[in-house]
Amino acid sequence: MASSKTGMQDVSLLEHIAKAQCLNEKDEHTLQSILSSKARNTSPAYLDSDADAELLLNIEFNQAVRVRSLVIQAQDRGPERLRLRINCSAIDFTNFEDSEDTQVIELKADQVLKDATTKLITLHPTKFNHVNSLHILVESDHDNTRIDALDILGTLVHATKNLSGLAQQEN
Numbered sequence: 001m002a003s004s005k006t007g008m009q010d011v012s013l014l015e016h017i018a019k020a021q022c023l024n025e026k027d028e029h030t031l032q033s034i035l036s037s038k039a040r041n042t043s044p045a046y047l048d049s050d051a052d053a054e055l056l057l058n059i060e061f062n063q064a065v066r067v068r069s070l071v072i073q074a075q076d077r078g079p080e081r082l083r084l085r086i087n088c089s090a091i092d093f094t095n096f097e098d099s100e101d102t103q104v105i106e107l108k109a110d111q112v113l114k115d116a117t118t119k120l121i122t123l124h125p126t127k128f129n130h131v132n133s134l135h136i137l138v139e140s141d142h143d144n145t146r147i148d149a150l151d152i153l154g155t156l157v158h159a160t161k162n163l164s165g166l167a168q169q170e171n
Contacts, residue, residue, distance in 0.1 A: 013154050014039060025048065026050045031057060049146075055147070056096065073113070074113070078113070082138060085102050087131065
């Protein structure tokens with residue numbers, strides 16, 4: 001687990017996902033197949049794009065979270081670029097270009113290679129502090145894109161509030 005600047009441990013936020021949808025996924029290799037355990041996927045299941053290499057992941061959380069980093073693992077045909085947005089409603093391929101990217105990440109092959117070493121994809125420290133939904137446009141130069149595992153690391157917003165101003169009650 002990574003430690004955030006607040007001193008709190010970043011944890012997997014997968015158990016706080018209320019709804020997850022992926023556009024352009026193959027029917028037999030879905031986002032749900034790699035998220036269903038609410039932990040980083042270690043099964044043979046994987047997400048695979050269908051018509052082309054792009055995937056659009058729409059992830060809604062059941063409460064506000066601070067997202068610090070991502071982990072994406074792929075055996076082959078992994079993502080090469082991530083375009084991230086936050087707190088959008090009903091986003092799809094046609095209206096994705098209507099708003100500005102929160103962050104764009106160019107990935108190196110070793111950042112997503114599925115091996116024994118987990119590599120964190122660090123997000124901008126101030127842009128993902130109050131996330132209700134995360135939208136990831138996955139791009140690559142392959143014919144299609146494969147993701148074997150996805151993890152979202154951070155903290156819950158309510159767990160990181162500064163409570164130092166509260167007075168202790170006396171009995």
